[in-house]
Amino acid sequence: MRARLPLTAGALVCALTLLTTGATGAPGTSTPSISASPSAATSKTGTSGGTPSRRPDLRAERGPQHTSDGQPGWRAPVVPRLLAGLPPSRTDPTRSVVAPGVTLTRWDEADARGPQRFSLLTVDPSVPGVSLDYAGARRVSGTATLPTLLSAAYSGPGTVAGVNGDFFDIGDTGAPLGTGRDVERGVLHGRASGWTSSFSIDKQGRPDIGEVPLRASVKQRPGMRITNLNSPFVEPGGIGIYTAAWGTTSGYRVTSGQRKQVRMVLVRGGKVVRTRARLTSGTKINGVLLVGRGPGAKALAQLRKGARLDVKWWLQGGPRMAISGNKVLVRDGVVEVVDDRVMHPRTAIGVDRDTGEVLVLVVDGRKTWSRGATMVELAATMIDLGADEALNLDGGGSTTMLTRGGDGRLGVVNTPSDGHLRQVANGIQVRYRP
Structure with a gap:
């Protein structure tokens, strides 16, 4: 004091x-x-x-x-x-x-x-x-x-x-x-870079302060750049993941108003069930929704309906809470x-x-x-x-x-x-x- x-x-x-x-x-x-x-x-x-x-x-x-x-x-x-x-x-x-x-x-x-x-x-x-x-x-x-x-x-x-x-x-x-990240509900939202300075509790119950970025992968498309999970916007050029925890689709609000060179792909049960160049708003998310901007949208455009797609995400360091x-x-x-x-x-x-x-x-x-x-x-x-x-x-x-x-x-x-x-x-x- x-x-x-x-x-x-x-x-x-x-x-x-x-x-x-x-x-x-x-x-x-x-x-x-x-x-x-x-x-x-x-x-x-x-x-x-x-x-x-x-x-x-x-x-x-x-x-x-x-x-x-x-x-x-x-x-x-x-x-x-x-x-x-x-x-x-x-x-x-x-x-x-x-x-x-x-x-x-x-x-x-x-x-x-x-x-x-x-x-x-x-x-x-x-x-x-x-x-x-x-x-x-x-x-x-x-x-x-x-x-x-x-x-x-x-x-x-x-x-x-x-x-x-x-x-x-x-x-x-x-x-x-x-x-x-909630202890009971798991990872709720995150970014790969840019806003990752965090307070966290590790698996042993110890508190820490440092960088806790999002990590994500698509097994069948390892080159895809996932930049966000349930974020207010998708990074320019990247791909954002939106889940049921987000709520309903937010349309072009998550692309900061960008309407060209954007794409959404809905994955359910490990398979692509929908792919569109137009973003919807107010629709309940039932599955994993991928939203791309620029190069991210171009990568998503290569996916076809029915294709197998396994999307996973986690936080670096594996904290219990962050x-x-x-x-x-x-x-x-x-x-x-x-x-x-x-x-x-x-x-x-x-x-x-x-x-x-x-x-x-x-x-x-x-x-x-x-x-x-x-x-x-x-x-x-x-x-x-x-x-x-x-x-x-x-x-x-x-x-x-x-x-x-x-x-x-x-x-x-x-x-x-x-x-x-x-x-x-x-x-x-x-x-x-x-």
Whole structure:
């Protein structure tokens, strides 16, 4: 934990902060109430200003850099040199045991950039009965509030805490951008490259942070390049796999609007049952649907109805559970990110190699009483907390943490910046089953 300043120094920092923060034009003067009820959730767009227009191809294929909502972050104010090196003032942390091996710690800080509010889950997977898993909607292309995801029957019993997960296609399909594997349901979605930095649990129950790409093969056509599984879009030139877990066909939305040089092939029972140059929408997927773009479409065009086709997919390293973020914050105890100017609400997950504990942190933001954090600040905080590796998860209005209260119910412990709970694509679930 960070060192504290005396109260007088902390008060001085806060006073100067209000001046510098005001100069940057940071919005917001009030703290809205937060509803934990799923009925208060927004639509899958997750915005308060109405439904955004269809996202352009560039965003679909590169993804957001900070948050799924795409809102511009507050700019970190320029700090006078006299104050730049001072440690923050900090309130005494409040700690509560959520379950054996699961602890919630909350505290506030203030430095020359402004105030911040933190909530930390410390999870010890070595404690009998404690586990972490992927929490997602029944359909990969579906969204729900975090309480709904954590309380769903398919999330399994014993949920004591959770946090939001991967970035997602907030303006269109609602699907997560990266890797997802559920202990019970197996591999749900993934990409061969481009969005594979992930938190995972291996077969021995050990947590890890690193690259977890999708691997896939077609036995009869080893040259086929499979790039995606149940993703919001197929990589240009590649072939994407869509299964019943995706839901219904999404037409040209998964080709980023591309209508020429595309093809879909439906495989059922190990045989090609349909091949078309036109993509359908709203049809239930009964089998394995292959969608190609450019060279990928050309490769699929060589297949004929009735041909034998064995399609397999897995995640590299064979983890039991996995979920992606967008950037590794810390690797081997070293900060890996460089952005120290844009502040957002943030969610991060890290691993303490010395203790084996998993550290899940949320920082409230877009509030006068909590400014959020830059990527560099988030990484530095994770190191201070003991993380040797850490990963940035979705932030902005998606940043949400829940824990089980004394009444046995899950409650929100932070303040989501939208003022209500956003519908998200997935999350990380903490379970305790004695």
